[in-house]
Structure formats: C-alpha cells, structure tokens
Amino acid sequence: MSNWYMVTVVGHDQPGIVAGLSRVLSEGGWGLGESSMARLGGNFTIMMMVRGEGSASDLAQVIDPVGTSMGLHVHIDRIQAELHQHPEPNVQIRVYGADRTGIVADVTGDLAGAGLTILDLNSEVSGTGDSPVYVIVIDGFVENGADALDSAVQLLNKKGLKVDVEPIDILVG
C-alpha cells in the first residue's frame, strides 16, 4: 500500500525548481497528486502531494540532491489524502484597503463568524512603497448563500476596507 506525503519546498526563486523536483520524484517512482506553487515576495514556494511505497526518509533522500544543489528548504509530512473531493465555492470575496497590521485577521475573523468557510485565499501587497494597498481574493462556501455575509461586510466597510461579495454560479454544460 502506498503512502501519501505533503512535501513543502521553500527557497530563493530560480529557474528549473519544479522541473528538477518532479524529475527526481518520477525517476524515484513517486507519483504526484494535487499541488500548488506560488511565488511569494520573490520566494519560490510549493506544496505537493506525493505518493509512493517508501517512508518519509526514503522520500527525503530522493529529493535531497535537488534540494541541496538549489539551496531549497524541504519539509515532509505524512498525510491522509482525499482526492476527488473538491468542495465547490459559492461565493467570492474581494477586499482591498490601505495596508496595516491585522487586515487578514479582521476580514477572515468577521467572515468566519458569519459562516464562511475559506476554500482558497490569495493576497498581495500592492500599491507603492509609501502607500501600500493590501488586496485579498477569497473563494469560499457559505451554507446560506452570499446574503448571510451582508452584516459582516458592512462591519468591514466601516473599518475602512473595501469589501465586495459576489456569488459564484457554476455553469455546468
């Protein structure tokens, strides 16, 4: 029976990291599941579900040559994997405001209180160095639909944030 692991890799961004990682994994007999790579503040980051017969240290050995040569920090966790279980979002929330400490905490705290489950979140510090703007886009699920978030959104707007809520209507055809 094969095991699933979550492999997290962080490092200075440079060409060829994904290619290098996926090459040694496939040559070592390890399979990939879902993955998510993002460049955050100039840093390379990726999380990959990896499946294979061996232990976490077997997996670490396979990745090590690439990790060492590219100066990457690699972290491995044994996980339970649920493929083919993708909860669909029914609401998208877009937020922006002048950057200050606690924006994400304010937004996610108030929205979670109103019943939002976050399925996907991306944020960026945009604008200029002098007047940074924080931008957040969230895909989530609210049991009772977008309207359930209305009062939380009003509260956030009073805190000086611009918050937009839009239902996600999935088109199946």
Place this chain on the structure above:
Amino acid sequence: MAVLEILTYPDTRLSDPALPVTDFNRSLVQLVVDLQETMLVGPGAVGIAAPQVGVAQRVAIVDVSPVLEGDRNRKPKSSRNGRLVLINPEIVERDGEVTGREGCLSVPDYTGNVLRADAIRVQASNELGESREYHCHGFESRAIQHEIDHLDGKLFLDRVMSPRELFRRKAYK
C-alpha cells in the same frame, strides 16, 4: 425518448468538430428530445451538446431558467431566453468579457474559471429549421459559448485560467 450516455474526457470523440445539420427530419427532433432528457438527468446542467452523447452534429440545447429562477436573492446576471434549441449556431457578434466558473458533464469533478464574451448575438436554427437570432449576456451567454465549444471539439479545460491570473483580473479590474 431516451437518456443517452454522456461521453467523458478523455474520449477522443469530444475533440472532433461536429458537422452542420443539413436535414431537418424526424430523427433530428428525436435527438433534441433525447438531449433535453439527458441534460435534465445531469447534476444542475444548463446545457448539453450532441458531441457529448457521441453524435457529431452541430446541435445543442441551453436552458438557464432553473438557475435564474432559483429562490436566492442574488441571481446571476443574465439574459433570459428560455429553452434554446441551437442548430448550426453561429456567434455573429461579441462584446465585453466576463469570467465565471464552469464545470462540464463530460469532465467530472473539476471546475475552473473561464473567460468568455459577456454579450453575444447568436444565429441558429431550431429543430424545425426555422432561423432564430438571440441576444444574450452573462450566464446565458457563457452557457451558449460553452456548448458551441463542444461543437468545435473544445472543452472548457482548453480555456481555464490560473487562479493567480484570475486574482489579477478580479482584483485590479
């Protein structure tokens, strides 16, 4: 009347461009009835195209009424033309763009964001061979474009945007 089997990716017949209908006969009427019945069995489908049931003809149905008539307060922005039988459809005008999340009866367990024209003018025949023209926007327009893609051997997978690209479009629009 019959519920037809829906082909799923990677069935290669989904990639074959469909042929124009030249004969508006009884079997065409029957095909439209069967497509309708098959669509209604699908989970929340608002359209279906003949290539999805292995018939390589330019025939599709779109009916977004069930979604627009849902009892939620926030309904998708959309024109309403009821049930559209689209035979040999041609988009003769496009205006604006809109992104939305799509899934497909032929691509189970995957949804993704797709960029479509917001407003379209589409010419098509109905099952009796009568020419029709529809002005559509929003959800209905997206559904028609999804189905015409099937007639051209394309799946929405050919057009999915990365979450990051969507983030930029939504956040900085």
